[in-house]
Amino acid sequence: MKILRIIAMGLRGLLGKPLRTALSALGIVIGVASVVALTSLGNGIRDSVSGQITDLGPNIVTVSPGSESADGGGAIDAEMVSTLTPQDTRNVAALPSVKAASSNAATGAFVDGKGVQLSGVDPSYDEVRKVELASGRFVEGGGEIVLSHADAEKLFGGKPEGAVGKTLPVGGSARNVPEGLPPEQAQDSRQERPVREYEVVGVVASQPEGGLVQAASAVSYVTTADALELSGSETVGQILVAATGAGAVGEAKAGIASEIRAAHGGQEDFTVETQEELLSTFSQITDQLNVFLAGIAGISLLVGGIGIMNIMLVSVAERTREIGVRKALGATDGDVLLQFLFEAVLLATLGGLAGVALGVGSSVLLPVLISDLPAAAFATTQIALAFGVSALIGVLFGVVPAYRSARLAPVEALRRE
Amino acid sequence: MQSTKTREGTEGGAGRASRAVIEARDLTKVYGRGENTVEALAGVSLAVEAGEWVSLIGPSGSGKSTLMNLLGLLDRPTGGSYNLGGREVSGLRGGELSRARRDLVGFVFQSYNLLPGETALANVELPMVYADVGRKERRRRATEALERVGLSGRLKHKPTELSGGQMQRVAIARALVNGPSLLLADEPTGNLDSKTSEEIMSLFGELHDSGVTIMVVTHEAEVAERGDRTIEIRDGRIFGDEGRSPGRDVENGGRR
Numbered sequence: 036m037k038i039l040r041i042i043a044m045g046l047r048g049l050l051g052k053p054l055r056t057a058l059s060a061l062g063i064v065i066g067v068a069s070v071v072a073l074t075s076l077g078n079g080i081r082d083s084v085s086g087q088i089t090d091l092g093p094n095i096v097t098v099s100p101g102s103e104s105a106d107g108g109g110a111i112d113a114e115m116v117s118t119l120t121p122q123d124t125r126n127v128a129a130l131p132s133v134k135a136a137s138s139n140a141a142t143g144a145f146v147d148g149k150g151v152q153l154s155g156v157d158p159s160y161d162e163v164r165k166v167e168l169a170s171g172r173f174v175e176g177g178g179e180i181v182l183s184h185a186d187a188e189k190l191f192g193g194k195p196e197g198a199v200g201k202t203l204p205v206g207g208s209a210r211n212v213p214e215g216l217p218p219e220q221a222q223d224s225r226q227e228r229p230v231r232e233y234e235v236v237g238v239v240a241s242q243p244e245g246g247l248v249q250a251a252s253a254v255s256y257v258t259t260a261d262a263l264e265l266s267g268s269e270t271v272g273q274i275l276v277a278a279t280g281a282g283a284v285g286e287a288k289a290g291i292a293s294e295i296r297a298a299h300g301g302q303e304d305f306t307v308e309t310q311e312e313l314l315s316t317f318s319q320i321t322d323q324l325n326v327f328l329a330g331i332a333g334i335s336l337l338v339g340g341i342g343i344m345n346i347m348l349v350s351v352a353e354r355t356r357e358i359g360v361r362k363a364l365g366a367t368d369g370d371v372l373l374q375f376l377f378e379a380v381l382l383a384t385l386g387g388l389a390g391v392a393l394g395v396g397s398s399v400l401l402p403v404l405i406s407d408l409p410a411a412a413f414a415t416t417q418i419a420l421a422f423g424v425s426a427l428i429g430v431l432f433g434v435v436p437a438y439r440s441a442r443l444a445p446v447e448a449l450r451r452e
Numbered sequence: 453m454q455s456t457k458t459r460e461g462t463e464g465g466a467g468r469a470s471r472a473v474i475e476a477r478d479l480t481k482v483y484g485r486g487e488n489t490v491e492a493l494a495g496v497s498l499a500v501e502a503g504e505w506v507s508l509i510g511p512s513g514s515g516k517s518t519l520m521n522l523l524g525l526l527d528r529p530t531g532g533s534y535n536l537g538g539r540e541v542s543g544l545r546g547g548e549l550s551r552a553r554r555d556l557v558g559f560v561f562q563s564y565n566l567l568p569g570e571t572a573l574a575n576v577e578l579p580m581v582y583a584d585v586g587r588k589e590r591r592r593r594a595t596e597a598l599e600r601v602g603l604s605g606r607l608k609h610k611p612t613e614l615s616g617g618q619m620q621r622v623a624i625a626r627a628l629v630n631g632p633s634l635l636l637a638d639e640p641t642g643n644l645d646s647k648t649s650e651e652i653m654s655l656f657g658e659l660h661d662s663g664v665t666i667m668v669v670t671h672e673a674e675v676a677e678r679g680d681r682t683i684e685i686r687d688g689r690i691f692g693d694e695g696r697s698p699g700r701d702v703e704n705g706g707r708r
Contacts, residue, residue, distance in 0.1 A: 037584040044581055051569035360565045363526060364626070365554020365582040367547040445526045445553075449565070 038373065045374040049381065055350065060386035062346035063429045066339020067390025068397065070421035073335050075398035075411040077328040083409030085321050094134070095163065095310045096287050098127070098274035098295065102303050117270040118304045119295070121259050124157065124274050126294050132279055132287040135162035138259040139273040142266035145206045146233075146255070151186050154254040155262020155271070163277040166256070171199040171237030174256050180205065180233040181256040184241040198235045205257075206230035207265025233257070284309050332417060339421075340428045347379070347432035351440065358440045359448025371441035372434065379433025383426035390425065391418055472535070473633050473665045474500035474523060479532035479542075481518050492518040494688035495532070500634075505656070505666045507676035510685035517638070519685060520669045524636045525553040537633030554582050558627030562639035564619040566611040566626075572598060573607045576626045583630055597625035601655060617648035624655065628664070635659065637668045641675055653678050 049056045100117035121138050128136035140155035160166070161173040166181070174181050180203065187195030190203065239255075263269060278287035292307045299305070358371055395418075398411035440448055481493040492515045500506055510516035521527040522534065525541060528549070534542040537556045544552050558579075559565075566575045576594035585593070598607055601621040611619050620640060627635055637656070641649035653675060660666055668679060676682050684692040 037581075040581050040584065040587075044578075047574070048567075048569060356565070357567060360567065361578070361582075362550060363524075363553065363559050363565070364579040365550055365630070367550040367582070369547060370550075370582055444521075444528070446521045449526070449561075 037370075041370055041373050042377050045377045046381070048374075049378055055353075056382065059346050059350050059433075060382050060389065062343040063339075063383055063386030063425050064390040064393060066336070066343050066428075067387050067421050067425045068393035069339055070332055070335040070425070071391055071394025071418050072397045072401070072411075074328060074332045074417045074421070075394065075413050076401060076408065077324070077331055078412035078414055078417075079398070079402065079409045081321055081324040081328065082412045084324065085318075094278040094281055094284055096276040096278060096284060096291060097308050097313070098123070098276065098291060099306045099308065100270075100272070100304065101306060117272055118299060118302075119271050119274055120269065121157075121263070121271060123295050123298055124259075124271065126298060127274060127276055127291050128159065130287065130290045130294060132283040132290055134277045134279045135159040136274060136276040137163050138271035139275055140259050140262040140266065140268065140271040141254070142207065142262050142268075144265050145230075146180070146186070147190055147203050147205075149189060151189075152254045153180075153262055153265065154256050155259040155265075156256055157259055160256070160275065163275045167240040169238045169240040170196055171235070173237055174258055175236070177258055177261055178231070178233055179236045179257065181237040181239060182235055183239045183253050183255045185253055186255045187235075187238045195238045198238050201235050202232045203235060204230045205233045205265070207267070233261075284311070332421070336421060336424055339425055343383075343425060343428045344432045347429060348436055351375070351433065351436040354437075355440045355443075355448050355451040358437065359443070359445050359451070362441070362445040362448060368438070368441045372438050375437035375441075376430070376434050379430045379437075380426075382433065383429030386429065387422045387426045391422055394418075394421075471501045472499050473502050473504075473537055474498065474667075475535040476523065477533045479519070479522055479529045479534060481515075481522060481527070482530045492688055493522070493529075496685075496688075496690055497532075498683065498690060498693070500665065500667065502633075502665055503660070503663050504681060505660045505679040506668070507679035507682045508667060508669045508685065509671060509676050509682060510691070511671075514685045515688040516669060516685040518688075520636065520638060520667075523634070523667065524557050524559060525549055526559075550582075554579060554630060556633045558630065558632035558635045560620065560623050560627050560635065560637035560640045562642040564611070564616075564623045564643075566619055566622055568611050571608050571610055572603060572614065572622045572625075575611070575622055576629050579626060579630045593629055594625070597629045598622070600628070601625045615648070616644050617651055620644065620648075620652055621655065624652075624659075628659070633665060635664050635666045637666065639670055640668060641670075641672065649675070 098119060100119055119138070124136050124138040127133055137157040137160035138155065139160070142153050142155060144151055144153045156174070158173065158175045166173060168181070169184060171181070182190065182195070182198055184195055187198045191198045191201070257265070259271060263271070274291075276287060276291060278284045288307050288309055295305055295307075296303060361371055361374075362368075395413065398413070402408040402410045476499070477497045479493055479496045480491070483490045483492055494515075496515075496519055508516055508520060518527070522529050523536075525536070525544075528545065529542055532542060533540065536552070539552060539556070541549070541552050541556070566572075567578065570578070573591070573594050576597050577590045580590045580593065595604075595607060598604060598621075601624050603618060603621050603625065606614060606618060606622075609618075611622070614622065620643075624635075624640075627637075640656075641652055644652060656666060656668070656678065666679070668675060670676050680695075682692070682694045683690060684694075
């Protein structure tokens with residue numbers, strides 16, 4: 036078959052000119068690789084953001100101080116004076132639709148003279164929101180402290196594992212220690228409460244940096260009662276509730292609301308939010324990320340496509356004379372077209388595959404090298420699209436100019452240097 | 453040494469039509485369209501018989517290259533008729549023209565025009581790829597052709613590993629490999645030193661002796677003199693057609 040002979044010749048031509056072949060394929064490789072890498076890394080960031088929200092748990096219901104309708108805005112308001120008490124937590128925990136409930140009383144404290152953010156929680160907190168420990172156990176009673184990984188490093192000089200079993204002097208301040216204030220200053224102005232010895236019972240496992248979860252894992256834990264003693268407050272900042280199941284979330288929400296309302300004399304001075312509602316707040320962010328990612332993919336594809344166009348046009352222009360020679364030796368337009376089509380398809384396919392490999396490889400490698408970058412997520416449709424569009428551009432711009440050259444009279448083509 | 457204006461001058465060849473390789477009648481070529489047209493060939497008629505060695509000469513811009521392109525089927529005439537190797541080819545276009553070129557004409561260019569990435573053998577095989585000749589047959593004929601031009605030891609060499617004279621030999625082998633009716637050489641020694649030129653012209657002489665019909669386009673008098681007939685083009689017409697070159701044996705040229 037003549038077709039096979041011409042294809043075999045095209046293949047030999049590609050192999051015989053490895054540099055030109057590699058350079059032509061490189062345009063496609065880079066085009067595809069950049070699209071694949073950018074979209075995969077972008078997907079990873081989006082998934083990481085929404086994943087962190089979902090990681091809080093699907094059955095979680097949060098009770099925050101302040102009425103949602105009070106100012107029409109969000110319920111999360113730092114300045115809102117809380118009216119939630121540990122008793123509310125106990126009431127909520129007793130509801131049939133509730134698996135576990137824990138107060139969360141945030142406070143600053145001085146541990147061994149250093150400023151530390153403390154979360155006063157109930158032992159059941161671990162049931163509501165799993166706390167991964169590097170060693171030891173979670174707080175179960177008064178005078179116990181679970182240190183965050185960072186605090187343990189700070190207090191025990193980079194040897195957090197040795198912290199369990201040690202005792203530390205912990206003293207509170209009337210108010211939370213503002214973050215960033217040097218401990219000495221804070222100590223002078225605010226240390227009013229007596230110092231007590233706490234036993235370190237556990238150390239939280241270190242979390243990857245840069246996530247939303249990290250904020251939650253950066254605190255050290257004591258019991259609610261200890262935290263309230265340290266802060267001198269009687270109310271807690273938040274009640275975290277785990278419903279018995281995903282289907283019980285609605286029932287739990289209603290039960291919690293009526294329970295606390297009754298305890299507060301009918302006042303709606305709190306807000307109950309489910310995970311889903313929290314998620315919808317964040318879905319705006321992910322929507323914007325999605326639009327942003329589509330933009331990145333589009334631009335990468337455009338840039339990659341232009342690169343491919345360029346290199347193919349140059350490559351074919353260089354070969355106009357070759358086309359003239361082939362025609363002078365009896366090649367028909369169809370013969371020339373077939374050869375260039377085959378070469379372009381082969382280049383585009385191999386270049387595209389190499390590009391996918393390079394893109395996937397760098398998307399896997401980059402998050403390893405850059406710890407702030409979440410792991411990439413691969414979408415086959417996007418990879419296929421990047422491959423398809425780049426290959427199409429490669430073939431089109433490999434063949435169309437070749438066909439134009441092939442249709443020249445051989446003298447015309449031979450005249451080009 | 454008769455010098456004939458041959459617009460009608462080939463009538464005498466009609467009786468020997470069976471031996472004519474080239475029979476061109478009133479070929480014209482006009483470049484451009486509308487008002488900016490240039491008439492490169494103003495009507496050329498000529499006949500070349502099998503086994504002849506014709507030198508085509510003429511100053512730059514005379515239409516010599518245009519005529520060569522038309523005779524070599526590299527370009528299409530604006531008007532006139534052209535019979536090559538017994539086929540009427542002036543009306544051919546596209547694929548038919550390519551196939552006629554492949555089967556009837558072998559080209560030798562001044563700058564060799566070998567494919568740089570391919571071996572001598574692959575370069576010589578190329579016209580046979582387009583003629584759809586099987587692999588073994590291609591290999592055999594290409595090897596033979598390269599032996600014929602004295603390059604049996606250079607089959608696997610790439611053009612960059614060959615001298616100019618050797619590259620031109622490869623090009624000649626390539627031109628011959630499909631058994632063309634006409635070997636058309638455009639300034640075949642233009643890039644070669646005089647010693648190598650002499651070798652190439654000797655090779656043409658051998659091919660001529662073995663019956664190949666040769667047309668050499670040149671502006672070098674020594675090269676033109678090697679042929680047994682010189683056609684001079686001026687202003688798009690045949691200006692002179694000398695049946696035998698000076699210095700050539702009369703008996704040798706007597707075949708016409």
